[in-house]
Amino acid sequence: MCLYPKMLNVVRKTLFTSLSKVGGEGGTILKALVTGAAGFIGSHLSEYLIEKGLRVVGIDSFMDYYPRSIKETNIAGMSSDEHFEFIEGSLLDVDLSKLLDGVDVVFHQAAQAGVRASWGQSFKIYTDNNILATQMLLEACKESPVEKFVYASSSSVYGDTRDLPMRESSLPYPVSPYGVSKLAAEHLCCLYYRNFGIPTVSLRYFTVYGARQRPDMAFHRFLRWALEGSALEVYGDGRQSRDFTHVDDIVEANWLALEKGLPGEVFNVGGGSRVTLNEVIEMMKAMVDQELEVHYEGVQKGDVRHTFADITKAENKLGYKPKMSIQDGLQREYEWIQSLVK
Ligand SMILES: NC(=O)c1ccc[n+]([C@@H]2O[C@H](COP(=O)([O-])OP(=O)(O)OC[C@H]3O[C@@H](n4cnc5c(N)ncnc54)[C@H](O)[C@@H]3O)[C@@H](O)[C@H]2O)c1
Numbered sequence: 341m342c343l344y345p346k347m348l349n350v351v352r353k354t355l356f357t358s359l360s361k362v363g364g365e366g367g368t369i370l371k372a373l374v375t376g377a378a379g380f381i382g383s384h385l386s387e388y389l390i391e392k393g394l395r396v397v398g399i400d401s402f403m404d405y406y407p408r409s410i411k412e413t414n415i416a417g418m419s420s421d422e423h424f425e426f427i428e429g430s431l432l433d434v435d436l437s438k439l440l441d442g443v444d445v446v447f448h449q450a451a452q453a454g455v456r457a458s459w460g461q462s463f464k465i466y467t468d469n470n471i472l473a474t475q476m477l478l479e480a481c482k483e484s485p486v487e488k489f490v491y492a493s494s495s496s497v498y499g500d501t502r503d504l505p506m507r508e509s510s511l512p513y514p515v516s517p518y519g520v521s522k523l524a525a526e527h528l529c530c531l532y533y534r535n536f537g538i539p540t541v542s543l544r545y546f547t548v549y550g551a552r553q554r555p556d557m558a559f560h561r562f563l564r565w566a567l568e569g570s571a572l573e574v575y576g577d578g579r580q581s582r583d584f585t586h587v588d589d590i591v592e593a594n595w596l597a598l599e600k601g602l603p604g605e606v607f608n609v610g611g612g613s614r615v616t617l618n619e620v621i622e623m624m625k626a627m628v629d630q631e632l633e634v635h636y637e638g639v640q641k642g643d644v645r646h647t648f649a650d651i652t653k654a655e656n657k658l659g660y661k662p663k664m665s666i667q668d669g670l671q672r673e674y675e676w677i678q679s680l681v682k
Pocket residue numbers: 375376377378379380381382399400401402403404405411429430431432448449450451452453468469473492493494495522544545546547548549554
C-alpha cells in the first residue's frame with residue numbers, strides 16, 4: 341500500500357465525475373487504453389469495457405510467446421466495432437503521448453507472461469516488457485494525466501510462502517524472475533502515485549482461467565490433451581494447489597478498481613476456488629467421461645507449491661465477490677477447447 345492521503349479526495353472527485361459520463365445522455369464517453377488487448381485477459385476486458393459504454397483503444401505487440409493467430413482470433417469479434425480501435429505496436433516503441441491522447445483510464449495488462457520461461461537469457465524480455473514498458477507508460481502519464489491506472493499484477497509476487505492465505509500485508513518474496521518483474525512494476529506504480537499522483541491501483545491476479553486461456557497454462561494443456569487422447573503431463577506430484585480465478589471475475593475486478601479503487605492500493609483478486617491439480621484432473625475426468633493417463637514430471641523452477649488469496653480487502657473496499665464456481669468455469673473452458681480441437 342502506498343497512500344498519499346492529500347491527493348485522494350481530488351482524484352476521487354474527478355473520477356466520480358468522469359464515470360458519470362459513461363453512457364450518459366449527451367455526455368462524453370470515457371476512453372480507455374487497454375494494453376495487451378489481444379491477449380487472454382486484455383481481450384475479455386476490452387469487450388467488457390465496450391459493453392459498459394466505453395471507447396477502447398487497444399494496443400498489443402503480438403509477442404511470439406504463443407501464436408499470433410490465437411491473439412488475432414481473440415480480438416476478431418471487436419474488429420468491426422466502432423468503439424474499438426486497435427494499434428499493433430510495442431509500448432517500448434510507440435509514441436506514448438499520442439497513444440494517451442484523450443485517454444481517461446488505463447488498464448495495463450501487457451506483459452511477457454510465463455513463470456518457467458523467465459529464467460536465463462529470456463529475462464531481458466521480461467525486464468523490457470514488464471518493467472521498462474510499465475515505467476515508460478507511467479512516465480508518459482505524467483504529461484497526459486489519467487483518472488485511473490489499473491495494473492495487472494500477479495500472485496507470483498508472494499513466492500513460496502507458508503503464510504497462507506496470502507495477504508496484501510505479507511512480505512512479497514517472488515521465486516521466479518517473472519514474479520520479480522511483476523513486483524518491480526507494481527512498486528513502480530506505487531512510486532509514480534506517491535511522487536507524481538498517477539492514480540494507480542494494482543490487482544494481484546491469482547491463476548486466471550476460462551475461454552482464451554493461454555496455451556501454456558495448465559487447464560488449457562490438460563483439456564486439450566484429454567480431448568486428443570494424449571497423456572496429461574503434470575509438473576510435480578499434482579498436490580500443489582492454486583486459487584483459480586475465472587476471467588469474468590478478473591474483468592469485474594478491473595471495473596471495480598476503476599470505480600472504487602483508492603489510488604496507491606494493492607488488491608488480491610482470487611477466485612475463492614483453491615483446489616489441487618489432482619482435484620482438477622478428477623473434475624476433468626468426469627467432464628470428458630473417461631479415464632485420463634497422467635504422467636508426473638519434475639517440479640519446475642519458479643513454480644510455487646500453493647497459492648491462496650485472502651480477498652477480504654477487495655471484498656471490503658471494492659465490493660469484489662467472485663461469482664464463477666470452479667465447476668462452471670472449467671466447463672466453459674472445456675467447451676471453448678472443444679471448439680478449437682474439433
Ligand atoms: N493469466 C494469468 O493467470 C495471470 C495471472 C497473474 C497475472 N497476470 C497478468 O495479467 C496480464 C495479462 O496476462 P495474460 O494471461 O492475458 O497474458 P497474454 O500473454 O495472453 O497477454 C499479454 C499481452 O501483452 C502483449 N504485450 C507484451 N508486451 C507488450 C508490449 N511491450 N507492448 C504491447 N503489448 C505487449 C502480448 O503480446 C500479449 O498479447 C499480464 O500482465 C500478466 O502478467 C496473468
